[in-house]
Amino acid sequence: MAFFRTLTLAVAISGLSSLAQAETTLLNVSYDVMRDFYKDYNPAFAKYYDAKFNDKVTVQQSHGGSSKQARSVIDGLEADVVTMNMSTDIDAIVEKGKQINPGWDKKFPNEAAPFSSLQVLIVRKGNPKGIKDWNDLTKPNVGVIVPNPKTSGNGRYTFLAAWGAALKQNGGNEAKAREFTQAIFANVPVLDAGGRAATTTFMQRQIGDVLVTFENEAEMIAREFGRGNFEVIYPSVSIDADLPVAVVDKVVDKKGSRKAATEYLNYLWSEQGQEIAAQNYLRPRNTAVTAKYAKQFPAVKLFGVNDFGGLKAAQKKFFDDGAIYDQIAAEIAKKK
């Protein structure tokens, strides 16, 4: 008996002492390419939070493919915040898992996307095939490396970028856009499941003449493979990929971590947060920071997913089973 009493007492005391220290732990469930950014951002945020609230916060990270990460949250991974590369991934958590309340994109500025990226073309050193714009990707002797739009957000953005570019050139003619996009995808020799795998195929296996990927991934390639090994080509138009974030309502209410979680995301819009983003080649929202890093972000004419009626409509029109992308893939296979 006495033993048990001591034990309960010990537990109670340790519980109290941890309360006194008031240490908060957050879990940020994010996608692959964000690893580098949050590695820089988390310590900066912890410092800020400690200074402001006299409270220590530790942020744990979980990375993987964006949709896969969203599925983990739906299936019960207790994330305090999610930071994804497509709003549809967060919408899925709202609809399927109900852990996030509807209207999450109104809770932070810029439709809850603290920074954006865009699709660029990466070519081999000296640009031997003379690739300047999307049109060059339709030429028959050009190998295009793109991740699979069925399994990768990066691939979906690429598809939409090509489609949108074709629309712009052809005065909105959808049949022409379809032909154009099909010609690009007919040039794809290997269809990797995700953005990182596509980078490996292009840089390590030396397959293809051009890799289409996010601007910030180009910076990762530069750090990994050296800047002299490739060139980044900015096409005449590209797609604005907003990278959204959200607080996971159900989890923060249960854990009592709403304040820290909200603060964590809010700080992304702070000058320091935006600066860290810019250093990781994510395009900041803050105009002052944008001006400071203007040199590394060439101006590109952009269109947004809203031109497709939002990502949800685009998903349905292009990427659902049997939709346009599947039809194109079938036609390409038939011709070969």
Place this chain on the structure above:
Amino acid sequence: MKFKQSSVLPGFNLALGYSLLYLSLIVLLPLSALFAKTMGLDWSSFWATVTEARVVATYKVTFGASLIAALINLFVGLLIAWVLVRYPFPGKRFIDALVDLPFALPTAVAGIALATLYAPNGVLGEPLEKIGIKVAFTPLGIVLALTFITLPFVVRTVQPVLEDMEKELEEAASSLGATRWQIFSKVILPTIFPALLTGFTLAFARAIGEFGSVIFIAGNMPFKSEITPLMIISKLEQYDYMGATAIAVVMLVVSFGLLLLINGLQWWMAKRLGRRK
């Protein structure tokens, strides 16, 4: 009056109960969850999902490549087991340990290693490309990855049977004037055949479900080199849980049917051989 006869070996009830409970928790429960999830689909949409042209193309790739890989290992695995059992040579233990390596390696690592090796700029891929053979990012690459992954199954099932075989049988056959081929086909093969078949079945079943090693070397081109597990993943990426489980159920049913068939064949063979004895 005693309710039941007690066995010489006590503990049967307990052991059986434990086995059933364990199997239920580890195997049946997850599998029934799979079926339960598919129940959300009505029959026509289930059928539409699993017979879609692109999905059907992946069945052909997956089952075809798995069959080829298992057949290759049926012969190569037997050969390796034979050499390991019958001949002493330096470094035998090392080679023996090497056989298990595909088991221990994370399959994704195996896939990346194979892709690096056989890519057009790889150590083996480059000379092969020169003579016109493309391995990486073609269906051939899928067969290669599956062959690598499933090699231990045949070797490890045949090896102990070969070891246990009585040399006297072969010697008797030889003294009765049998040729080498006759000894092999009439004496050795019937003895090891059930084990070979088991190894083949295990290799085949394992290959069907393989994802990690294949995905990096397949190229994943629609209608050409997409495997069925990739279809499941791509359904999941669209949050189409039911569609994904529907395809999984098809794989499960086909695999189970094949396993049952081969097990039946084995049982029939054992009975026939037993009678002949």
